[in-house]
Structures are given as structure tokens and as C-alpha cells.
Amino acid sequence: MNRPRIAIAGFQHETNTFAPGATTYADFEDGGGWPALTRGEALLNAFRPLNISIGGFIAAAEGESDLVPILWTNAEPAKRVTADAFDRISAEIIESIKASGPVDAIYLDLHGAMVTDEAEDGEGQLLRRLRAEFGDDLPIAASLDLHANVTSEMIRLADIITIYRTYPHLDMDATGARTWGHLKTILQHGNCPAKAMRQVNFLIPLSAQCTDFGPLSTLYSSLDQLGDHVISADNALGFPLADIADAGPAIVVYGVDRAAEKLCARFETHASDLPNQLLPPESAVQRASNNTSPKPVILADVQDNSGAGALADSTGLLKALLARSTGPSLIGALWDPQTAVAAREAGVGETFQATIGGRSGPEGVSPWTGEATVLAVSNGVFVCKGAMQRDVETDVGPSALLRIQGKNDVTDVLITSYRHQAIDREVFHHLGANLNDYDIVGIKSTVHFRADYTPIAAEILMVEAPGYSPCRMTRDMYQALRSKVRV
Numbered sequence: 001m002n003r004p005r006i007a008i009a010g011f012q013h014e015t016n017t018f019a020p021g022a023t024t025y026a027d028f029e030d031g032g033g034w035p036a037l038t039r040g041e042a043l044l045n046a047f048r049p050l051n052i053s054i055g056g057f058i059a060a061a062e063g064e065s066d067l068v069p070i071l072w073t074n075a076e077p078a079k080r081v082t083a084d085a086f087d088r089i090s091a092e093i094i095e096s097i098k099a100s101g102p103v104d105a106i107y108l109d110l111h112g113a114m115v116t117d118e119a120e121d122g123e124g125q126l127l128r129r130l131r132a133e134f135g136d137d138l139p140i141a142a143s144l145d146l147h148a149n150v151t152s153e154m155i156r157l158a159d160i161i162t163i164y165r166t167y168p169h170l171d172m173d174a175t176g177a178r179t180w181g182h183l184k185t186i187l188q189h190g191n192c193p194a195k196a197m198r199q200v201n202f203l204i205p206l207s208a209q210c211t212d213f214g215p216l217s218t219l220y221s222s223l224d225q226l227g228d229h230v231i232s233a234d235n236a237l238g239f240p241l242a243d244i245a246d247a248g249p250a251i252v253v254y255g256v257d258r259a260a261e262k263l264c265a266r267f268e269t270h271a272s273d274l275p276n277q278l279l280p281p282e283s284a285v286q287r288a289s290n291n292t293s294p295k296p297v298i299l300a301d302v303q304d305n306s307g308a309g310a311l312a313d314s315t316g317l318l319k320a321l322l323a324r325s326t327g328p329s330l331i332g333a334l335w336d337p338q339t340a341v342a343a344r345e346a347g348v349g350e351t352f353q354a355t356i357g358g359r360s361g362p363e364g365v366s367p368w369t370g371e372a373t374v375l376a377v378s379n380g381v382f383v384c385k386g387a388m389q390r391d392v393e394t395d396v397g398p399s400a401l402l403r404i405q406g407k408n409d410v411t412d413v414l415i416t417s418y419r420h421q422a423i424d425r426e427v428f429h430h431l432g433a434n435l436n437d438y439d440i441v442g443i444k445s446t447v448h449f450r451a452d453y454t455p456i457a458a459e460i461l462m463v464e465a466p467g468y469s470p471c472r473m474t475r476d477m478y479q480a481l482r483s484k485v486r487v
């Protein structure tokens with residue numbers, strides 16, 4: 001066919017049903033550390049250079065098609081999306097596509113783990129509304145996050161779905177480009193490939209999902225070697241912090257059905273018991289205090305990851321550092337808008353009586369109180385330089401770097417006004433903190449931080465301090481999950 005006209009849109013949310021609060025329309029306007037809600041032509045230049053699926057799709061497709069940019073929006077992972085936010089954004093996508101005139105296809109940059117007030121499967125709901133408006137024949141392609149909880153509705157309603165293959169997510173743009181390749185084939189041939197999906201009956205904690213090494217690295221590197229008749233094969237690891245029927249890993253295959261069985265069996269063999277070594281905060285700090293390398297030991301506060309819906313204000317690791325660390329330490333990003341204001345009011349170089357974090361649970365978490373000295377303050381805007389969020393201008397709100405005198409040495413604390421997973425080292429650099437100046441660095445992230453921090457780390461340890469992104473789940477946490485799923 002001649003140059004096809006393709007509507008492109010993105011609507012992203014990873015919903016942690018165990019976290020407090022709600023995800024509102026305002027959260028989607030903000031962007032949660034990624035670009036703010038963007039509409040129309042501005043999308044093309046803003047997203048083309050970024051490691052985001054729609055950016056990869058734009059770069060790959062625009063030479064061979066006429067793109068109709070609709071909107072792209074994301075909110076920081078959190079509690080269920082309100083029906084109001086979901087309905088408004090879905091309606092705007094549909095109405096804007098209608099207003100743009102006839103299109104030959106739709107591409108969607110989705111997450112795959114959105115839960116709303118009214119639907120366990122937000123993406124399935126969006127696809128249903130699109131089909132109701134545009135019919136069953138219009139090709140719809142979608143890319144999903146590695147943490148998608150893939151449903152049979154998503155597979156039934158979309159003609160082709162691709163999924164990231166890395167965690168940290170370094171291939172988001174490549175996944176968008178891959179989606180264009182498949183959509184182009186569908187448009188050229190006029191028919192859609194056979195599809196198959198198999199859900200896997202166990203959950204994998206986020207802290208065991210890194211694809212940099214071990215069995216997952218092997219499984220993902222062989223996804224393209226399944227035979228000539230397989231058009232596309234992908235493997236979501238699932239988002240386990242969602243109490244919904246469809247939570248968990250899934251295999252998605254286009255071309256031949258039997259490849260899905262083969263891939264599913266291989267996945268179950270290799271991924272059913274992945275290592276998940278979590279240390280109590282005191283033990284982790286003790287071990288890190290023996291660090292003799294010029295590089296810091298990284299302590300990952302894996303259960304307080306705002307990128308998995310936690311609040312990033314728990315104080316378990318902070319308190320352990322103050323009580324036990326020998327050598328200077330740093331921790332962040334800790335979400336506390338009140339303390340950010342208090343620090344800015346006190347002023348750089350001044351010492352004030354601080355109350356830090358621990359304001360919203362979970363049970364057993366309390367604020368830290370005591371004297372803190374303000375080392376630096378900022379408006380919280382910086383440009384990321386690491387591989388995952390390269391060139392993204394991020395806004396973490398009014399921020400401060402505080403110094404607290406612990407029992408043996410100082411601990412510096414990075415405070416932000418917006419919840420932020422410190423994926424990129426620039427969040428520390430923009431406040432003047434040089435990570436090499438510390439023996440221990442605590443990061444509120446589960447896996448994504450590895451992309452930017454592994455090169456500067458003497459060692460990485462995962463810490464089991466309290467938080468709303470639990471990495472040691474138990475079956476009794478779940479009511480809606482399929483009964484046969486092992487936790």
C-alpha cells in the first residue's frame with residue numbers, strides 16, 4: 001500500500017493495588033518523571049530521541065508512513081486509576097482519532113498493568129472502546145512493558161502486541177521500532193497473524209526479575225530463535241503487586257500456536273525459582289560498612305520503590321544507616337514535600353529540627369526526627385544522562401540535600417517533593433552529591449537503578465526494609481488472583 005496513515009497514542013500506568021491513595025487525572029498531566037502529558041504534533045520531536053516505545057515507533061515508522069500523533073501520558077506507579085482519569089483520557093484518544101480523519105491503523109504505547117476503579121484490565125477496557133468505535137477490521141498494534149499482566153482480552157482485541165525484553169528497561173525504543181515492523185507487514189499483507197497466549201501460574205517478585213544475568217538473560221536472548229514460522233515471541237514477567245485474576249508472567253506468540261507451549265514450558269523450567277536474596281537493613285549496612293573499595297556499596301531499598309507504586313518515604317534503611325554505618329553514606333530519593341519546604345526555609349548551611357518521611361506507613365514505619373543541616377537545595381529539574389532515561393527532563397519538585405550526624409559518621413539524605421525512583425544518577429548530581437564521596441549509597445529502586453549505578457558500584461545488595469512494593473509476597477495477600485497461581 002501507499003504511505004499508511006497511522007494514529008499513535010500512549011497511555012501508561014502500572015497499578016499497585018496494595019499501595020494507598022489513588023491515581024488521578026492530575027497525576028497523568030504531570031508525567032511521573034517522564035515527559036508530561038503531550039498532545040498532537042509536539043509529540044514527534046519530543047519523543048523521537050527518547051528511550052520510550054512511542055519514540056522508537058516514530059523513528060522507525062515516520063519515513064514510511066504519515067503519523068497522526070494523538071497524545072502520550074504516564075503517571076508514576078501507584079494505586080488504582082480513578083474512573084474519571086481513565087474515562088477522560090480514553091475519550092480524548094478516541095475523539096482525537098475520529099477528528100483526525102480516516103486512519104489505516106492505530107499504534108498504542110501501553111503498559112499492560114493498569115487497574116482502574118472499575119476494571120482490572122485497563123488496557124483491555126481501552127481496546128474494547130477503540131473496537132466499539134472503529135470496528136474489528138482496523139489494525140491495532142500495541143507495545144507493552146515487561147511488567148504487563150497480559151490478558152486474553154488484550155490479545156483478542158489487538159492485532160499484534162510486543163513486549164520489552166529487558167529489566168532495567170533499556171529496549172523501550174527498540175520495542176516500539178519492532179512493533180512498527182510487525183504492523184507494516186500486517187498493512188502490506190492485509191491479514192493478521194495467528195496468535196497465542198499462555199499465562200504462567202506463578203508470580204515472580206520484582207527483585208528477582210533483573211534480566212542482566214542468570215536464567216532470564218538466557219531466556220530473553222533466545223526469543224528470536226524459535227523457528228521460521230514464529231513472527232513474534234515475547235515474554236512478560238508480570239507485575240506481581242496487583243491483586244487481580246490475570247497477574248503474573250505470560251508468553252505471547254504470533255505465527256504458530258505450538259511455539260507458545262514450547263516457550264511456556266521452557267519459561268516454567270528456568271524461571272520458577274529465581275534467586276531473591278534480600279538482607280535485613282542492619283545486616284546490609286553492617287556488610288557495606290566493611291567496604292574497602294574506592295567505589296560505594298549500593299544498598300537497594302527494593303520495597304520502597306515509587307516506580308512500583310510505593311511511597312518512597314519509608315525510613316527503615318535511613319535509620320539503619322544512622323545507627324550502624326561506618327564511613328559517609330547517602331540515601332535517596334526520599335519523598336517528603338514538607339521537609340523539602342522546611343529545608344528551603346532554613347536555608348543552605350543552616351541546621352534545623354527535621355521530621356523526615358515515615359508519614360504514611362506501612363505498619364511499623366515512623367518518621368525520623370532530629371537535627372539536619374541543609375547542604376543544597378534545588379527546584380528539582382534536571383536532565384537525565386543514564387541509558388534508560390537519557391535526555392528526559394525530569395522534575396522531582398523542590399528538593400534538598402540534608403546532612404545528618406549518625407552514631408559513627410554522617411548520612412546525607414536527598415529529599416524530593418514528588419515521588420521519584422532514583423533511576424538516574426543526575427538526581428544526586430544536580431544537588432552536588434558526588435557518589436564516589438560515599439562508602440554506602442542507598443537507592444529507593446528495585447532493579448532499574450542498575451543500568452546507571454552498576455558501573456560505579458563496588459557491590460549491590462538488596463535490602464528488605466518496609467515499604468509498599470513488597471518483594472516477598474505471600475498467598476494471603478491476594479483475593480482475586482487465579483487459584484492455581486503460586487506466590
Ligand SMILES: [Zn+2]
Nearest residue numbers: 145146147169
Ligand atoms: Zn516495567
